[in-house]
Amino acid sequence: MTVQSADLPALGDPSDLITTRLSIEGMSCAACSGRVTRALSAQPGVRDAQVNLMTGSARIRHSPSLPPADLAAAVTKLGYPATIPAAAAPAPAPRTDESAALKRAFLTALVLTLPVFLAEMGGHLVPAFHHWLHAAVGTAPLNWAQMVLTALVLAGPGRRFFATGIPALLRGAPEMNSLVALGSGAAFLFSAVVVVLPGLIPPASRHVYFEAAAVIVTLILMGRWLEARAKGQAGAAIRALIDLAPDQATILQDGKPARIAVADLQPGDLVLLAPGERVAVDGIVTEGRGHVDEAMLTGEPVPAEKSPGDPVTGGTVNGSTALTFRVTATGADTTLSRIVGMVENAQNARLPVQALVDRITRVFVPVVIGLAVLTFLLWLVFGPDLAHAVVAGVAVLIIACPCAMGLAVPVSIMVGTGRGAQLGVLFRRGEALQRLSNARLIGFDKTGTLTRGHPELVAIQTDGIDEAQALRLAASAEARSEHPLAAAIVAGAGARGLDLPPASDVQANAGRGLSATVEGRRLLIGNLAALTEGGIAPSAMLRDQAEQAAAQGATPVHLAVDGRHVASFALADRIRPEAAQTIAALHGMGLKTAMLSGDVPATAQAVGKQLGIDRIQGGLMPGDKLQAIRAMGTGSVFVGDGINDAPALAAAETGIAVGTGTGIAIESADLVLMSGDLGGVPCAIRLSRAVMRNIRQNLFWAFAYNAALIPIAMGVLVPFGGPQLSPMLGAAAMALSSVCVVGNALRLRTAG
Structure with a gap:
């Protein structure tokens, strides 16, 4: 989610802006991320803010006069603790700690809830058990025991909902936690009044719903735990990239090998690389000849031959020959760190399709609370008793959770961009995911792109x-x-x-x-x-x-x-061996192809016809090439080598750089094919289409779920002999909706 600050003229030139990243806890739905985004964008000096619900992070571009600590404080004040991660951290921290904490909370709630659930619902399943239990323990002691256990559930594992949801409600900005707090709190308070002050409740309505309050919290905790586990799987691809860099390396100090931490390496150091060892940082080979496996970075399965003068990239794996290389880049300057940063930026991106979700979720929670109040009043007037009105109102609050809506877009972006990184397809900008799915015409440079680049x-x-x-x-x-x-x-x-x-x-x-x-x-x-x-x-x-x-x-x-x-x-200049197959694959996907070349028209025509390209233009000067790209119109994609084609890549609606992924090639396009294999172009388009299809499926599920179940929770089927939805079933369905959205997105791990 991104919101542009209204105070742009006061911010100066965009090149003067700095970028701050925040780690944010407690965001659970689209309303949460939307509120954080608006709070950050309201800060004086902020140009734009991107908040990612999936990664629990924010990326803010702002004036240097605005301290990053003030941004963190503004978010923390909303009830979402925010911190500035260490500068060395290349990506959001894994969510394993969150998953473990939620698991403990769920299991604690489960142990406390199970007796309450069995005491109340067991009798409905086995009437003899109900009679035996009430005869052995007594109704009053049983109700008191349920109240104590439920209070422990709400005050212990369930406290997180009240600690965040109630303050948000009091500020007039309710969110998902507010719905859970209102629903479970209302069920508990009504039941507690029945137990402690029964005279305040009409006899016909003296029913207790402790099991509903306890089960609601338990099921939602279970859903969040499963969701956190799935989120961890969604980020596994990028964390695998981070883990490629080893912790230690062997350098030459005074002519003798010494083992030091990779963080202590400096440009100019000589590093000894043993057979089978991972390359610690970027460098240039000084001694030895061998092969290095670069598949994890480029997607290219054939090891690259290395000899003195050749570059090596941190995270790749040495073959069977010992090598020595001189360090050229460390820390955030390495190719691996820049790749991780690119993927993180893409995962934080706000796609145009997100605008619809933002507009809906901004008013969704207040509307749900209004519907819950309306449901309570209608049942109070037309229903059999007060208890049924409370149950109906609680059911509406619980089932109408915007979690699935908030996760629908970012979870697909996260999994899709992570999958792309595994395939050597790096989306520098998340928006390219949506634009590339609408591609209609793919233009190629000739020299260095369709051909090898040297005669x-x-x-x-x-x-x-x-x-x-x-x-x-x-x-x-x-x-x-x-x-x-x-x-x-x-x-x-x-x-x-x-x-x-x-x-x-x-x-x-x-x-x-x-x-x-x-x-x-x-x-x-x-x-x-x-x-x-x-x-x-x-x-x-x-x-x-x-x-x-x-x-x-x-x-x-x-x-x-x-x-x-x-x-x-x-x-x-020989044609790349995969060029013809790439063009054929694009044609098979229903796309048109073009070649824009500065070479003489006869040579351009010969190469283009040999490959079966639809439109061929040769003899183009740089200005002519830019005009030709702009004339390609909506759905245009240009593929170049990422170095001499930088202006053309920028002019296209989507620019794809084919190169080794180092230097200018990483910075010049919306998308970088690390392996330099043209087969990555149809692969990227297939991945983009799969991501957008997945997002549409998620949005349909999220919106259809609420559209179908909120009226049922309100009781529209009751006059026709249908059931009144239990708050417990509402909590289960709500938890299931988020898990289904994340699970659907995880299918993208095999896309491309």
Whole structure:
């Protein structure tokens, strides 16, 4: 849930704002999170506040002049204790402590409630037991015993409902705890008056409902315990990421290995990595060659080869070879910490669909209290006695719990983004979850996205010279150039094991090629324009073959030796092996595809047609590409490499960065595919659709539940011979609704 502060002009530039995170206890429904959000947003200097009911946390952007302690105090004043977590904590703390506390409270309440329940309800099931019990103990002592046990339930395990709910009610801002406190308190007080001051109650209404008050609290505690357990499972994926980082590492100190805490590592330290050991922090390999399993971060099952100069990422697992690396980032600056932070931010996001829930839950609890009062009055006037009126009013209060509504959206976001992290699909912004589900047109950059991003020598055509000799001469000259095409020719010669003699008189002509002297022979290397300008007549055969290569997406480079055109090299940026499968998968999902490339139109058309892309645009300047993306309209998605495509990624409705997940790639898009595998694009869309489908299911369940059961609790079926809903059954149904919503969201753990 997010609320924008109305006092934005006074906050200055957004770059001056700071972000504070709070851990908040006691929030149990959408009304709670909504109240906390409004209280935070009302603080002077707050730009926006995001409160997550699932994680029990808040993320506030505010002016540096507003102390974070004041934000925590404002929330605590509402009755929800708030603290500022340690700076090193990368994500909300696991909810295991909450689950354990609720379990103890539930079991205590169960032990105290069971005798009350058996004493009152056992007689309905076995009449002989009722007669025996009242004959052996007596009605009055039995009622007194029930009252004492119920009082212990309400004052002990159930005290949490009254401690939060009654103050909220007195402030005119009732929430779920207020409903439970009113319902169980009303049932207890009515029954206590019957026992202590029976003369105040008409004889026909002298019934006790201690079992209702006790069972209500017990069932709701059970529901919250099960809900907390499920929430813990929902956050398991992100906690698994946090747990990837080891606690200790071995460094070289004065030439000797020493074991220290990972928290004490500093950039520049040399870390010894044993076979099978987890990498502690980010670094650069300095010694050793081997493979590192990066699957937990990238989703890529094949271990990555590492040698001196290659980066390693904290949390990954070393293979069977010992490595040494130099630390480059620690603490919050590591890739793992940034990933955890991204997932946490996405989980705290407020989707557009949440706006409907916010509007409803803001007035829901007051309306329910009004309906409960109306129900009590109607039953008092038209019902058989006071006792039935009390039961009906309590049933309405208990069954109309907004817990399921409050959990419907955030629990799905939490599980979905956690699942994405496991698959190497990182949602930097939670809103991308909803936007991506509405995708209609997926646009791709070509170089580095659909292709490998670097040219390779794919063919050599010669006329009057040996292929090896042509490549040897060309590579000797190109070794002095830094152009990517030159590097491809040199790499091709290296792959064939050719020796490269030195070149002299090397002169580069931008946009044309270069000239050089190798072994006394004058070389000219470049395009056809370079040959023409050099007064060299192109070979018709080589020219035709070059045109065929260009039509297939390759770039031709020509070689002339001593004034004669003797060879043509075809250089191509090879298509990624998974690109065609990705495009086919997107088409299978009913989506259109486009390619927006700065490469020459002929090459772009060749690559696009080979992949089966629907719309192909080549020769685009950066400004043209931005206009093309904006013209894609609603439901547009752009996929780029996350570095040189940053403006285009920002211009699209949803930007997906395909890369290693380091550096700019993490910061440039709404969504990052850590593995660099294009197959993550349809995977992300499937996950997004699954999350939104899950949210719609949860919202339907939450709203349909209340719409159907509140009238039944009010007694609309009674005039037609139907039952009057018991408060105990209402409590059970209410607890079940929240558990069902969380359980439904947990199905997303296998999505994608």
